[in-house]
Every structure is written in structure tokens, then in C-alpha cells.
Amino acid sequence: MKNLKKVLALLFVAVLLVSTVAGCGKKEDSDNGGSGSSSDESVFKIGGIGPLTGEAAVYGVAVKNGAELAVKEINEAGGIDGVPIEFKMEDDVHDAEKSVNAYNTLKDWGMQMVMGTVTSDPCIAVQSEAANDNIFLLTPSGTAVDAIKGPNAFRVCFSDPDQGTKSAEFIADHDLGKKIAVIYDSSITYSKGIYDNFVKEAKNQGLEIVSAEAYTTDSNKDFKVQLQKAKDSNADLLFLPIYYQEASLILKQADAMGYAPKVFGCDGLDGILNFDAEGTEGVMLLTPFVANADDELTKHFVESYKSSYKETPIQFAADAYDAIYAIKAAAEDAKITPDMSASDISDKMQASMLNIEVEGLTGTIQWKEDGEPNKEPKAVIIEDGEYQSLD
Amino acid sequence: MKKKISNNMITYGMILLFYVIMQVMISTGSISSLLQGLLVPLCMYAIAAVSLNLVVGFSGELSLGQAGFMCVGAYASAFFTKLTEETLPEGPRFLIAILIGAVVAAIFGFLIGIPVLRLRGDYLAIVTLAFGEIIKNLVSVFHVGVDKSGIHFSVKDAASLNLDEEGRVLIDGPLGITGTPKNANFTIGIILLFLTVFIVLNLVNSRSGRAITAIRDNRIAAESIGLNVTKYKLMAFVISTALAGVAGVLYSHNLSTLNVKFFNYNTSILILVFVVLGGIGNVKGSIIAAILLTALPELLRELQDYRMLIYAILLIGMMLFNWAPSAIAFRERVKDKFKSNKKEAA
Numbered sequence: 001m002k003n004l005k006k007v008l009a010l011l012f013v014a015v016l017l018v019s020t021v022a023g024c025g026k027k028e029d030s031d032n033g034g035s036g037s038s039s040d041e042s043v044f045k046i047g048g049i050g051p052l053t054g055e056a057a058v059y060g061v062a063v064k065n066g067a068e069l070a071v072k073e074i075n076e077a078g079g080i081d082g083v084p085i086e087f088k089m090e091d092d093v094h095d096a097e098k099s100v101n102a103y104n105t106l107k108d109w110g111m112q113m114v115m116g117t118v119t120s121d122p123c124i125a126v127q128s129e130a131a132n133d134n135i136f137l138l139t140p141s142g143t144a145v146d147a148i149k150g151p152n153a154f155r156v157c158f159s160d161p162d163q164g165t166k167s168a169e170f171i172a173d174h175d176l177g178k179k180i181a182v183i184y185d186s187s188i189t190y191s192k193g194i195y196d197n198f199v200k201e202a203k204n205q206g207l208e209i210v211s212a213e214a215y216t217t218d219s220n221k222d223f224k225v226q227l228q229k230a231k232d233s234n235a236d237l238l239f240l241p242i243y244y245q246e247a248s249l250i251l252k253q254a255d256a257m258g259y260a261p262k263v264f265g266c267d268g269l270d271g272i273l274n275f276d277a278e279g280t281e282g283v284m285l286l287t288p289f290v291a292n293a294d295d296e297l298t299k300h301f302v303e304s305y306k307s308s309y310k311e312t313p314i315q316f317a318a319d320a321y322d323a324i325y326a327i328k329a330a331a332e333d334a335k336i337t338p339d340m341s342a343s344d345i346s347d348k349m350q351a352s353m354l355n356i357e358v359e360g361l362t363g364t365i366q367w368k369e370d371g372e373p374n375k376e377p378k379a380v381i382i383e384d385g386e387y388q389s390l391d
Numbered sequence: 392m393k394k395k396i397s398n399n400m401i402t403y404g405m406i407l408l409f410y411v412i413m414q415v416m417i418s419t420g421s422i423s424s425l426l427q428g429l430l431v432p433l434c435m436y437a438i439a440a441v442s443l444n445l446v447v448g449f450s451g452e453l454s455l456g457q458a459g460f461m462c463v464g465a466y467a468s469a470f471f472t473k474l475t476e477e478t479l480p481e482g483p484r485f486l487i488a489i490l491i492g493a494v495v496a497a498i499f500g501f502l503i504g505i506p507v508l509r510l511r512g513d514y515l516a517i518v519t520l521a522f523g524e525i526i527k528n529l530v531s532v533f534h535v536g537v538d539k540s541g542i543h544f545s546v547k548d549a550a551s552l553n554l555d556e557e558g559r560v561l562i563d564g565p566l567g568i569t570g571t572p573k574n575a576n577f578t579i580g581i582i583l584l585f586l587t588v589f590i591v592l593n594l595v596n597s598r599s600g601r602a603i604t605a606i607r608d609n610r611i612a613a614e615s616i617g618l619n620v621t622k623y624k625l626m627a628f629v630i631s632t633a634l635a636g637v638a639g640v641l642y643s644h645n646l647s648t649l650n651v652k653f654f655n656y657n658t659s660i661l662i663l664v665f666v667v668l669g670g671i672g673n674v675k676g677s678i679i680a681a682i683l684l685t686a687l688p689e690l691l692r693e694l695q696d697y698r699m700l701i702y703a704i705l706l707i708g709m710m711l712f713n714w715a716p717s718a719i720a721f722r723e724r725v726k727d728k729f730k731s732n733k734k735e736a737a
Contacts, residue, residue: 053699090692096648097432101689104428121648124569128647129428132573146569146648186548187531187565196550218528 042338044080046071046327047106048089048320049099049126050118056094058271059316063118063140064089065309066317069301070324080331083338087324092117096125103129111135112342113349115323118316120144120189127153136346138327140319144189148371152346154353156319156326156362156373157288160193163266164241165201166377167194167286171264172205174379174390176284177236179210181261183226183250185242186214194241194266210235215246223250224257231259240265244272251279270315277385284381284390288362289318292387301361315362322360329356399592402675406588409682410581417577429686434580435641436685438587440665440677442634445591447663448672449600450627451607452508453516455659457635459523462654463499464492464636465643466530466562469571472644473561474537476572485574489583489640496636497629499526504628508621523659527651535562567650568643575644583641584678587634591674594630603627668710683709 048067050060071087079085088109090102099122103114114130114137117123123142130137131150139147139155143163148155158166171177180202185191195212202209210233213226227250230238238254238261240247247269254261265285272280291302291312301321305313333355334348353367363375380387413430416422439457446454468488475484507518534545538558545551549560562568594600602623605613614620643649665684669676687705691698712718 053696091695091698095653096646097642097653100428100646101425102692104424105689105692107424121650121652124648125646128570128573144566144569149570189566192548192565196548199550 043084043086044113044331044338045109045111046085046087046113046115046324047103047109047111048087049092049102049106049114049116049122050089051094052089052091054093056119058314059141060089060091060094060118062314062316063116063320065305066140066313066320067115067324069305069308069317070321073304074324074328080328081335085324085328087115089116092119092122094119094122096122098122099126100129102126107133107135112338112345113327114138115140115320115327117142120147123147124149134343134346136342136349138323140323141316144193151350151371154326154367154371154373156323156360156365157267158377159372160190161197162372163286164194164197164199167239167241167264167266168198168201168205168207170286170377170379171237171239172207176264177262178206179208179233179235180237180239181211181213181230181233181235182209182239183213183215183223183230183242184240185217185220185246187216187218190268191242198239198241220246221249223253226250227254227257227259230261231257235261237262237264240269243268244270244275248272248276248278248280251283255279267315273382273385273387274312280382280385282382284379286377286379287315287387288375288378289313289315290378290380290387290389293389297359298361318361322358322362322365325360326353326356326358326365329358395596398675399596402588402592402678403585405675406581406585406678410577413577425689425692426686429689430577431575431580431641431645433682433685434577434584435638435645436662436665436681437584437678438641439635439638439662440669440681441584441587441591441674442631442638443662444666444669444672444674444677445594445627445631445634447666448670449591449595449607450603450624450631452624452628453512454519454628454631455516455656455663456503456519456521456523456526457631457662458654458656458658459519459526460496460500460632460635461639461642461658462523462526462530462651464496464639465649465654466568466639467495467636468492468640469568469643469649470535470561472571472574473559473568474542481572481574485579485644488574488644489637492636492640492643493633494636496639497633500629500632500635501625504625504632508624508628520656520659523654523656527654531565531567531651533562534560534564536560565650567648569648571643571647571649573645573647575641580641583637587637588674588678590630590634594627599623599626664706668706668713670713 048064050063051057052060052064067087071085074080075084088106090105092099092102099117103126114135116139117126118141120142123139124144124146127137127147127150131152134152137153141157142155143157143160145159145161182195184195199209211229213229215226240250240263247265263283265283267287269285270287302313305317330349330352334352336345336348354369358365363378365373365375368374379390381390417427439461443454443457446452468491471491472484472488503522507515507522510518532546534549534552536543536552536554536558538555543552543554549563552560602618606618606620606623610620665681666677669680688698688702691701694701
């Protein structure tokens with residue numbers, strides 16, 4: 001008798017538990033685990049994934065803001081062929097496993113397209129899931145080569161290798177120097193990816209790498225040894241394919257030892273002016289977006305961004321803004337409707353991405369079959385504490 | 392004795408019940424994508440927690456390097472899978488990958504265990520923490536590629552591998568291994584969890600297991616009756632690392648990207664938290680805590696920015712409820728009341 005009661009109580013608890021968990025699944029989409037197929041509401045559901053908390057939160061939040069701004073504008077102007085967009089961003093803490101969880105959460109929500117993920121490693125994991133489910137994915141800022149491996153995946157920014165190649169081309173074209181010294185972070189994808197391809201392309205462009213010194217994230221405070229080597233090698237130009245925190249230290253330490261090289265960096269240096277502008281005078285960098293550019297589009301974007309979020313947008317916000325407009329352009333070209341399944345949308349969008357041309361904040365972009373964007377690199381030089389175009 | 396056996400049966404039954412419920416939900420389509428995606432990680436964390444419990448709970452040593460051994464297992468197995476991707480069929484390949492992950496992690500556990508297990512308490516904790524970090528840093532400098540002429544190896548960069556046209560880079564230094572096929576699924580995860588629990592429970596209830604717990608309880612007394620302390624400690628440690636390696640295999644074959652960033656001391660501490668919350672020396676508790684604490688932050692996603700805050704508060708609350716002396720006394724009182732009520736009813 002006693003035991004029976006116990007068993008009954010246990011069963012009761014089990015049933016309760018199952019019903020609550022099952023309830024979670026049923027809520028948004030009754031269709032087999034909610035793989036994003038056919039929702040009857042007439043909106044396009046775009047899901048965003050990125051780090052909204054943790055060390056990389058700056059990037060994720062910028063992407064969220066940029067995308068929301070674009071969505072708001074599009075909806076006010078009548079949406080995609082009259083259909084409004086709904087945008088929802090989930091946090092992935094810059095971790096691949098959490099990113100897949102975020103992706104699945106969005107699938108339960110009924111997401112039809114992914115705008116993300118913001119960072120490279122999580123993007124590799126999510127794009128492989130999205131490729132399995134055949135959901136269209138456009139990453140604003142995932143730079144790793146494998147981040148857009150599947151046919152369903154595209155990106156707005158340059159890949160790491162492309163940045164290395166474009167940097168070498170730019171330096172050679174603008175005759176910024178022949179003998180190059182490089183200091184890079186061998187422990188992160190971004191820096192190493194750029195370095196590897198910079199070296200390759202430098203050979204073709206007739207540039208000579210006279211010193212290449214690596215450091216790792218565990219030893220990113222003291223750069224005197226690397227700087228001394230660069231100085232001793234008589235380089236014309238110091239190439240820094242790294243993030244701005246370290247670059248700022250390097251510039252200060254170079255200044256302290258009386259070494260004033262010409263410095264060229266990539267989009268990782270973007271943000272250095274907000275971080276610490278000391279010693280940055282004359283630094284050149286390759287960045288797709290300049291907040292003080294005087295074209296109408298940028299002016300309008302910066303103004304509305306500032307009024308909504310009280311800060312100057314960084315490149316990530318611009319990438320996300322362009323990504324949403326690219327999705328709009330491709331969706332209009334593909335003539336998709338919200339009642340199509342996510343897989344059908346993906347098939348049509350893949351084809352249409354190759355047809356469209358987007359006049360975006362980060363340049364006029366067309367897409368190639370491998371998902372890479374085709375656009376002109378932009379470079380700026382820091383003068384009087386502000387970016388000036390370097391063309 | 393009987394109580395112990397029935398207690399073990401509850402543990403097995405619990406895993407089985409969990410599996411059956413989830414399978415029913417999957418086949419009826421009432422499971423959310425989120426939960427379905429979480430199933431393999433849940434098994435992975437549960438295995439890791441049970442394996443660590445063997446060292447912390449039964450052998451009585453505080454180890455903070457569990458993530459390092461998961462890392463070894465993950466890399467070894469993913470490397471093997473990538474290497475034989477085109478030559479072996481999926482089923483046997485994954486089986487061999489699991490074995491390789493376990494064996495390589497066990498070898499590392501053995502090599503590290505010999506010097507490390509001479510230490511005790513806090514010292515052991517710090518040294519295992521350091522070894523975990525060493526493994527992580529070591530793995531992140533390896534570049535391995537394969538082409539027609541065989542396997543190339545470098546600690547500098549991928550370009551210095553000198554691969555020919557068709558060569559593939561398998562391990563790309565800090566970028567790790569990408570594109571590992573997704574071979575792990577829930578059924579395999581549950582089978583591995585079942586095996587892990589089976590191994591640990593059987594070891595603990597065996598002659599060797601009693602020796603291990605005897606050494607934990609009183610080292611001098613155990614030594615005086617002729618137990619080989621080093622042997623038994625090492626046995627528990629190596630088995631634990633092998634099982635952690637299996638958890639690593641599940642991790643690497645569930646995501647298509649693998650790099651050392653995940654296997655830092657935060658992950659080691661997280662697994663220790665599972666063990667402590669579930670109860671040191673309590674296998675069932677480890678599994679429940681691992682499942683609960685892995686699923687919780689995901690189920691709290693509705694709360695947006697407050698998610699991690701609430702998670703931390705809940706964690707503190709659960710720890711207090713489980714382990715604060717007054718909370719234990721309160722639970723006892725409630726239990727007694729429940730029991731006496733029942734007696735009256737019966």
C-alpha cells in the first residue's frame with residue numbers, strides 16, 4: 001500500500017514534468033520539432049545569433065542594434081514586398097555549443113532565415129546545423145573560411161584570408177612600403193588567418209617580409225622584443241593584423257623606445273580611437289565602414305543609430321545593417337512569401353543572392369557562388385584623432 | 392548490501408526512464424528543437440560529472456583538470472575521424488573513435504597520474520589545474536595535415552606543413568579541427584552514459600573499489616594492512632580520465648568545430664560544480680545535477696539579459712537547499728512528517 005502511493009506520486013511528478021517540457025515545444029510551432037517550416041502569420045522571421053553577454057558582447061550588441069535599426073526602417077517603408085520582418089536575437093556567449101542552442105531556440109520560435117552568427121567559431125558550428133536543416137544563413141561578421149562552408153551560407157564582411165590578400169594588394173598599389181614587418185597573434189583565428197594569406201600575397205606583389213613576430217593571447221602585454229626586431233630589420237611599414245587592445249599597447253611601447261614606424265592594420269584596429277587614441281596619429285587601417293564618411297547613406301545611418309543607442313556605430317553594426325538589407329534585396333528578387341517552408345526559402349535565396357547588388361554602408365556588394373562578398377576594400381588614415389579616407 | 396543494489400538499480404532505471412521519455416517525445420514530435428539539440432550535451436556533461444565523481448568522491452582527491460582530459464579525448468577521436476573519413480564506414484569508425492578517445496585520455500591520465508598522485512589535497516588540485524592548462528596549450532600549437540605522402544606535422548603554422556595540392560589540414564593549431572561529421576546521437580550518448588555508470592558503480596562495489604575508499608578514509612590504516620596506495624589511486628584516476636575522454640569524443644562529434652578554448656578551467660570547475668551539487672560520491676546525484684545545470688540556462692532564455700544572474704542565484708539556492716545543515720535538518724523533518732502521515736494512513 002505504502003509503495004503504491006510512492007509509485008503513484010512518482011508517476012504524477014513524471015507526468016507533470018513531461019507535460020511542461022512538451023509544452024515548451026508546442027508553444028510556437030506544432031510542426032515536428034518546429035524546423036521553422038510554414039508559419040501562418042504573415043511575417044518573415046529572421047533570427048540573429050551573437051554574443052550579447054561576455055567578452056565579445058561589444059560585437060554582438062552592435063550587430064543587434066544595427067540589424068534592429070534596419071528592420072525598423074524596412075518595416076516603416078512597407079517591409080519586404082509588403083510583408084513585415086520580425087527580428088529576434090539570441091545570446092551565444094561566443095561559445096559554439098551555446099550558439100547551437102541559440103539556433104535551436106530560434107528554430108522553435110519559427111525562424112525562417114539566420115542573420116548570424118557574429119563570431120567565427122560559433123558560426124562554423126551553426127552553419128553546419130543550418131546546412132543540415134537547409135536554412136538560409138547570412139553572417140555579418142563571421143570571418144573564418146569554414147563559417148560559410150555550406151551552399152546556404154553567405155557573409156557580408158571579408159573573410160580572414162581575403163583581408164590578408166587585400167591588405168597586401170592595398171599596400172603594394174598605394175606604394176606604402178616595400179619592406180614589411182609583421183606582429184601578429186598566433187593563437188587567434190582572425191590574426192593568423194590574415195597573416196598566412198598576407199605572406200602568400202606579399203610574394204606576388206613584390207613585398208618583402210623582413211620580420212614576422214608572433215605572440216599569443218597569454219603573452220599580450222609586453223611587445224618590446226618584437227618591436228626591437230622590427231626596428232632592427234629596417235622595415236618601411238609595420239603591419240598589425242590584430243585587435244585594437246594589443247595594437248594600442250604596441251603603439252605606446254614603440255613610442256617609448258623612440259620607434260615611429262608607418263603602421264597598417266585591418267578592421268580589428270577599428271575601435272582604437274574610442275579605446276585609447278594616444279599614439280595613433282598616422283595609423284592606417286583597412287575597414288569597410290567609416291562613421292564620419294560624408295555620403296548620404298552613412299550620414300543617415302550614423303544619425304539614426306546615435307539617436308537610438310546614444311553611441312557611434314562600429315563596423316559590426318554597419319555589417320548587420322547591410323546584412324538585413326541584403327536579405328531584403330534577395331527576398332524581393334526571389335519573390336519568397338512567409339508561408340513557404342524555411343528550406344524552400346533557402347533554395348530561392350541562394351540563387352537570388354548571386355543576382356543582387358546592394359549599395360550598403362560597407363560598399364557596393366555582390367556575392368560570389370562560394371558565399372563570399374565582392375566589394376572594394378576601403379582604407380583610412382587617422383589624422384587629428386579622426387578617420388580620413390585614404391584613396 | 393541489498394540497499395546498495397536497489398540504489399544502483401534506481402540509477403540505471405532513471406537513465407532508462409529519461410531515455411524512454413525523450414524517445415517517446417521525439418517520435419511523437421512533441422519535443423522542442425532546443426531540447427533535442429541539448430540531449431547529446433546532457434549525456435556528455437553527465438558522463439564527465441560521473442567520471443570526475445570517481446576521483447573526487449570515491450578516491451577523495453580534488454582534481455581540477457577534467458576538461459584537459461576531455462580535450463585529449465576530443466582531439467584524438469576527431470583527428471582519427473577526419474583521417475579515416477573517406478576510408479571507413481560511419482558506424483565502425485565512430486566506435487573506434489570512441490575507443491581511441493578513451494585510450495589516449497587514459498594514457499595521458501596515467502602519465503600525469505604517476506607524478507601528480509604523490510600530492511594530496513590542495514596541492515593535487517593545483518597541479519591538476521596546471522596540467523589541464525598545459526594540455527590545452529600544447530594541443531593548440533599542433534598543426535597536422537595529410538596528403539598522399541603521409542601525415543605532416545608542424546608546430547609553426549599550416550603553411551610550413553608543405554602539403555601537396557590535394558593535402559588536407561586536419562588540425563590547424565589554435566583553430567583546431569573543423570568539419571568533424573556529426574556522428575554522436577542521443578542513443579549513443581545514453582549507451583555511453585549507461586556504460587560509464589556501470590563501470591563506476593561496479594568498480595566502487597568491487598574489491599578494488601573498497602580498497603580505493605579505504606585509502607580515502609584512512610590512508611595510514613589502509614597502508615598498514617598492505618594495500619598498494621599508488622596502484623589503487625592510479626586505477627581510479629586513469630579510469631576517470633578514460634571516461635572523461637569519452638565525454639570529449641561526444642563533444643567533438645556533436646559540433647562541427649573543435650578548439651581548445653572550450654576546455655579551459657572554467658569547464659573543469661563547471662564539472663566539479665555538478666559533482667558537488669549532486670553530492671560527492673553520489674553517482675545518481677551527479678547525473679541529475681549535470682542535466683539540471685546544463686538545461687537550466689537554456690530554459691531560462693526567456694529572461695534575456697537576466698538569464699545568467701537568475702542562473703547564478705538559482706545555483707546558490709540549490710547548493711544551500713542541498714547542503715546547508717539547517718536545510719538538511721528541515722528536509723529530514725519534512726520527510727519524517729511525510730513518513731508518519733503515511734504510517735497513520737496505512
